[in-house]
Amino acid sequence: MKTQLIKKDIYWTGVIDWSVRNFHGHTYTTGRGTTYNSYLILDERIALVDTVYGPFASELIENIRAVCDPARIDYIIANHVETDHSGALPAVLKLCPKAKVVGTQKCREGLYKHYYCDMDFQVVKTGDTINLGKKTLTFIEAPMIHWPDSMFTYCPEEKLLMPNDAFGQHYADAKRFDDEVPEGILMDEAVKYYANILWPLGALILKKIEELRKMDLYIDMIAPSHGIIWRRDPGKIVNAYVSWAKQETIPRVVVVYETMWGATERMARLMVKGLMDAGVDAGLFDVNRADRTEIVKEMLGAKAFMFGSSTHDNDMLPNIAGFLEALKGLKPKNRMACAFGSFGWGGGAVSNIENIIAGSGIEISQPAFACKYMPDKEETVRCYEFGRAFGEKVLSG
Numbered sequence: 001m002k003t004q005l006i007k008k009d010i011y012w013t014g015v016i017d018w019s020v021r022n023f024h025g026h027t028y029t030t031g032r033g034t035t036y037n038s039y040l041i042l043d044e045r046i047a048l049v050d051t052v053y054g055p056f057a058s059e060l061i062e063n064i065r066a067v068c069d070p071a072r073i074d075y076i077i078a079n080h081v082e083t084d085h086s087g088a089l090p091a092v093l094k095l096c097p098k099a100k101v102v103g104t105q106k107c108r109e110g111l112y113k114h115y116y117c118d119m120d121f122q123v124v125k126t127g128d129t130i131n132l133g134k135k136t137l138t139f140i141e142a143p144m145i146h147w148p149d150s151m152f153t154y155c156p157e158e159k160l161l162m163p164n165d166a167f168g169q170h171y172a173d174a175k176r177f178d179d180e181v182p183e184g185i186l187m188d189e190a191v192k193y194y195a196n197i198l199w200p201l202g203a204l205i206l207k208k209i210e211e212l213r214k215m216d217l218y219i220d221m222i223a224p225s226h227g228i229i230w231r232r233d234p235g236k237i238v239n240a241y242v243s244w245a246k247q248e249t250i251p252r253v254v255v256v257y258e259t260m261w262g263a264t265e266r267m268a269r270l271m272v273k274g275l276m277d278a279g280v281d282a283g284l285f286d287v288n289r290a291d292r293t294e295i296v297k298e299m300l301g302a303k304a305f306m307f308g309s310s311t312h313d314n315d316m317l318p319n320i321a322g323f324l325e326a327l328k329g330l331k332p333k334n335r336m337a338c339a340f341g342s343f344g345w346g347g348g349a350v351s352n353i354e355n356i357i358a359g360s361g362i363e364i365s366q367p368a369f370a371c372k373y374m375p376d377k378e379e380t381v382r383c384y385e386f387g388r389a390f391g392e393k394v395l396s397g
């Protein structure tokens with residue numbers, strides 16, 4: 001399969017990256033790989049919507065050639081500068097002498113700063129259109145969803161929205177459509193993608209969805225730039241984005257810890273028992289054994305977090321420190337949190353965890369609990385009660 005018809009005269013010409021396991025540097029673990037989606041629209045004038053990651057340029061060109069001679073392309077729509085979508089652009093442009101690149105002003109600037117090559121570039125703004133003949137392309141700027149240059153492309157005749165990164169998933173599969181893959185896996189990848197990439201942008205996402213709704217666009221297919229295309233019920237992923245962007249949560253506590261010799265782990269396990277006995281849902285993750293991308297996904301819908309660490313050099317251990325730094329950038333709202341951990345003499349981990357929690361704008365809902373070396377009989381009970389009391393607060397909060 002080189003290409004796939006997704007709408008009348010519109011072909012998926014993207015590539016499947018089955019093997020990628022780390023994305024955005026090493027900030028995102030892509031356990032199921034990803035795809036770089038590109039769409040070729042045949043009309044009186046021909047448009048290619050987005051290219052792919054540079055190492056796959058020749059595969060994209062082969063896919064385009066399976067549909068038409070690249071020299072016939074009139075427009076290359078660049079919805080987004082990031083290299084996973086524009087990396088193949090310079091190679092494609094060499095084969096498309098008459099092609100105009102279309103994007104936002106920020107896209108023009110960003111592409112120049114990536115590739116330093118001359119392009120015949122047409123800057124577009126929200127509401128601008130390009131007439132291809134029977135089909136039209138309408139552009140909608142989407143700054144900071146998730147880069148300043150980001151843009152959505154809409155084809156009204158086909159009721160097709162191509163929003164680039166928005167509504168995507170890192171999910172490599174031979175199938176292209178949501179009704180062809182297991183729904184549970186698809187939604188799991190969609191929520192992971194949102195949590196790890198878009199979580200801090202909720203306010204902008206809500207505004208953009210409201211703007212789309214006011215534009216009265218009729219959409220029966222959403223074709224993002226990563227993963228599976230939504231055609232069964234595109235409203236489902238839009239509504240899920242609204243819920244995630246509003247930071248809606250359930251009474252669930254995600255406990256994340258790092259332990260040196262097992263004392264903090266023992267505390268964490270006792271606290272989770274307390275949480276469960278309080279009747280609150282809970283999940284426990286050792287930051288050194290669980291995948292960070294998965295933990296962040298688990299946290300998106302959770303009302304509360306507990307962070308634990310052994311003390312080392314009067315501070316928390318380095319991997320929970322790195323995790324909390326990354327969490328700060330996700331800017332969680334309306335959450336509760338508390339800290340716990342073990343120490344040998346000077347202490348320091350729990351107070352530093354509390355400082356990071358407070359600096360992240362998360363409410364510290366219960367003073368930290370620290371335990372010298374291994375919990376004794378009385379401290380064992382206190383660990384359990386600490387979890388139980390926090391669970392009760394979460395349920396009543």
Ligand code: FEO
Pocket residue numbers: 080082083084085146147165225226
């Ligand atoms: Fe898939 Fe922001 O690039």
